[in-house]
Amino acid sequence: xxxxxxxxxxxxxxxxxxxxxxxxxxxxxxxxxxxxxxxxxxxxxxxxxxxxxxxxxxxxxxxxxxxxxxxxxxxxxxxxxxxxxxxxxxxxxxxxxxxxxxxxxxxxxxxxxxxxxxxxxxxxxxxxxxxxxxxxxxxxxxxxxxxxxxxxxxxxxxxxxxxxxxxxxxxxxxxxxxxxxxxxxxxxxxxxxxxxxxxxxxxxxxxxxxxxxxxxxxxxxxxxxxxxxxxxxxxxxxxxxxxxxxxxxxxxxxxxxxxxxxxxxxxxxxxxxxxxxxxxxxxxxxxxxxxxxxxxxxxxxxxxxxxxxxxxxxxxxxxxxxxxxxxxxxxxxxxxxxxxxxxxxxxxxxxxxxxxxxxxxxxxxxxxxxxxxxxxxxxxxxxxxxxxxxxxxxxxxxxxxxxxxxxxxxxxxxxxxxxxxxxxxxxxxxxxxxxxxxxxxxxxxxxxxxxxxxxxxxxxxxxxxxxxxxxxxxxxxxxxxxxxxxxxxxxxxxxxx
Amino acid sequence: xxxxxxxxxxxxxxxxxxxxxxxxxxxxxxxxxxxxxxxxxxxxxxxxxxxxxxxxxxxxxxxxxxxxxxxxxxxxxxxxxxxxxxxxxxxxxxxxxxxxxxxxxxxxxxxxxxxxxxxxxxxxxxxxxxxxxxxxxxxxxxxxxxx
Numbered sequence: 331x332x333x334x335x336x337x338x339x340x341x342x343x344x345x346x347x348x349x350x351x352x353x354x355x356x357x358x359x360x361x362x363x364x365x366x367x368x369x370x371x372x373x374x375x376x377x378x379x380x381x382x383x384x385x386x387x388x389x390x391x392x393x394x395x396x397x398x399x400x401x402x403x404x405x406x407x408x409x410x411x412x413x414x415x416x417x418x419x420x421x422x423x424x425x426x427x428x429x430x431x432x433x434x435x436x437x438x439x440x441x442x443x444x445x446x447x448x449x450x451x452x453x454x455x456x457x458x459x460x461x462x463x464x465x466x467x468x469x470x471x472x473x474x475x476x477x478x479x480x481x482x483x484x485x486x487x488x489x490x491x492x493x494x495x496x497x498x499x500x501x502x503x504x505x506x507x508x509x510x511x512x513x514x515x516x517x518x519x520x521x522x523x524x525x526x527x528x529x530x531x532x533x534x535x536x537x538x539x540x541x542x543x544x545x546x547x548x549x550x551x552x553x554x555x556x557x558x559x560x561x562x563x564x565x566x567x568x569x570x571x572x573x574x575x576x577x578x579x580x581x582x583x584x585x586x587x588x589x590x591x592x593x594x595x596x597x598x599x600x601x602x603x604x605x606x607x608x609x610x611x612x613x614x615x616x617x618x619x620x621x622x623x624x625x626x627x628x629x630x631x632x633x634x635x636x637x638x639x640x641x642x643x644x645x646x647x648x649x650x651x652x653x654x655x656x657x658x659x660x661x662x663x664x665x666x667x668x669x670x671x672x673x674x675x676x677x678x679x680x681x682x683x684x685x686x687x688x689x690x691x692x693x694x695x696x697x698x699x700x701x702x703x704x705x706x707x708x709x710x711x712x713x714x715x716x717x718x719x720x721x722x723x724x725x726x727x728x729x730x731x732x733x734x735x736x737x738x739x740x741x742x743x744x745x746x747x748x749x750x751x752x753x754x755x756x757x758x759x760x761x762x763x764x765x766x767x768x769x770x771x772x773x774x775x776x777x778x779x780x781x782x783x784x785x786x787x788x789x790x791x792x793x794x795x796x797x798x799x800x801x802x803x804x805x806x807x808x809x810x811x812x813x814x815x816x817x818x819x820x821x822x823x824x825x826x827x
Numbered sequence: 828x829x830x831x832x833x834x835x836x837x838x839x840x841x842x843x844x845x846x847x848x849x850x851x852x853x854x855x856x857x858x859x860x861x862x863x864x865x866x867x868x869x870x871x872x873x874x875x876x877x878x879x880x881x882x883x884x885x886x887x888x889x890x891x892x893x894x895x896x897x898x899x900x901x902x903x904x905x906x907x908x909x910x911x912x913x914x915x916x917x918x919x920x921x922x923x924x925x926x927x928x929x930x931x932x933x934x935x936x937x938x939x940x941x942x943x944x945x946x947x948x949x950x951x952x953x954x955x956x957x958x959x960x961x962x963x964x965x966x967x968x969x970x971x972x973x974x
């Protein structure tokens with residue numbers, strides 16, 4: 331109880347509040363610009379948090395994610411071009427509502443639903459994380475190894491268009507993670523006599539390169555292709571009409587918001603399923619439950635709220651597998667692993683024992699971030715809408731410079747810049763060829779845990795795979811892994827989220 | 828994606844095979860008995876890459892339907908051009924530092940995107956202020972000196 335109170339006290343400082351507010355603003359702005367998203371901003375921002383306290387750094391990065399979750403809906407509503415993929419479902423009804431002359435109502439509905447969904451999932455996280463972590467602490471190396479392998483199979487099967495490509499991307503991530511010093515014998519491995527590689531490939535070079543810089547490359551290519559073909563890209567944000575969402579209208583759809591929040595939280599807690607699928611599931615559930623389903627797609631407020639509450643509820647719930655098992659469920663969590671490690675904190679169930687005060691202060695900061703998201707988003711709605719008008723030839727070169735500076739600050743070496751650019755090109759190719767780069771990053775992040783638990787399990791089981799029968803949890807996880815793979819193969823290669 | 832799969836599959840088969848047979852045995856020391864060798868995990872990853880990429884090539888080869896892919900010749904050209912521009916950017920920053928290198932590389936990339944009208948002025952303003960601002964932020968905020 332003392333830890334909880336101390337944590338709350340730590341979070342209620344002016345520095346933390348300002349950091350959270352800055353993170354929310356950055357997240358909304360980045361999320362609002364089509365093509366840019368919160369994970370990209372987090373990747374670039376991680377090096378900026380080096381000199382922050384662990385709490386301020388984590389609160390800042392999580393706030394960027396929360397702001398970005400709502401920010402993506404702004405361009406979806408005003409331009410029918412979602413700022414981020416998860417806002418695609420929001421645009422289905424948000425854009426028609428804006429075309430009906432009610433853009434502010436649509437954005438305020440999205441904001442209210444986003445904050446409610448996010449707050450709900452944060453509360454669930456606070457309530458379930460500690461008990462689940464207690465259970466997870468009882469897991470030994472054999473079980474941990476099985477959990478990681480199960481996570482690989484699940485994430486590979488759910489992300490992207492094909493299980494094979496997902497598994498190849500994971501294997502590539504594992505391979506690149508093994509470059510550096512071997513953890514068991516402390517010998518250089520796959521370093522090619524390059525001293526810069528002895529400590530391994532920095533996660534931030536991969537994060538900035540594959541998430542941010544490769545996305546910038548994609549956006550530049552799209553811009554150049556559109557300008558060659560004469561497609562009009564110019565965005566004109568006219569003065570927005572003075573319509574307003576009344577509390578009565580919003581309260582009338584509380585059931586829809588709650589239903590979507592539950593769906594989003596459930597989806598978020600499962601590794602591999604993302605905010606995009608949550609948004610569409612929430613939207614679909616609201617349409618099925620509605621008395622007037624024919625109104626959906628034509629500017630129905632419930633549709634906006636359902637999609638936005640569901641995709642935002644993923645944000646908090648995504649931390650459940652990270653904090654209870656040390657397994658990042660999506661790319662944002664994978665980047666947060668990097669931030670945790672930079673600040674000397676190994677994410678996983680042991681955090682509740684070793685850094686309990688930090689955990690509870692982080693939870694408090696997350697809840698504060700929701701309220702600040704609501705206040706800042708509401709107050710600056712018209713201002714944030716104006717960022718949509720920033721021309722691509724101005725914003726994209728600036729982002730290239732920020733990516734390069736961020737990667738240099740991370741490692742203070744030009745080698746880090748070269749690695750970042752190499753991974754940007756690699757990430758561009760992966761995206762173009764249909765390999766899910768998210769599974770690559772998660773494979774990379776989880777490999778140290780896999781290798782350590784694997785070597786410990788090998789010693790425990792004396793190299794005898796048949797000894798697995800003495801570990802029923804691990805055996806069940808292996809069976810589930812096989813089931814996930816077989817099911818994915820039998821279902822064929824259906825498009826994923 | 829069939830075309831993309833037919834290209835990437837064999838490349839990955841060769842990549843995985845070369846890693847498993849040639850690179851890893853040279854670059855990773857053999858382990859002690861009773862322990863997992865340092866070469867174990869990278870070898871498993873390389874074999875998985877080669878085998879699955881082989882499957883992918885076979886599936887793509889047998890597939891009749893062409894599914895849409897946005898990977899084509901223009902993407903390859905764009906990627907090559909990007910690699911050249913990035914090479915220039917690194918050379919500029921390494922030789923002239925983050926301020927001059929940053930200003931010139933931001934302006935270079937921006938002007939390659941052919942901005943129109945007032946966009947050019949905005950680009951110039953950002954190209955100058957962003958590297959200067961970042962330099963000051965790194966020095967005063969993070970106590971780090973950018974070259």
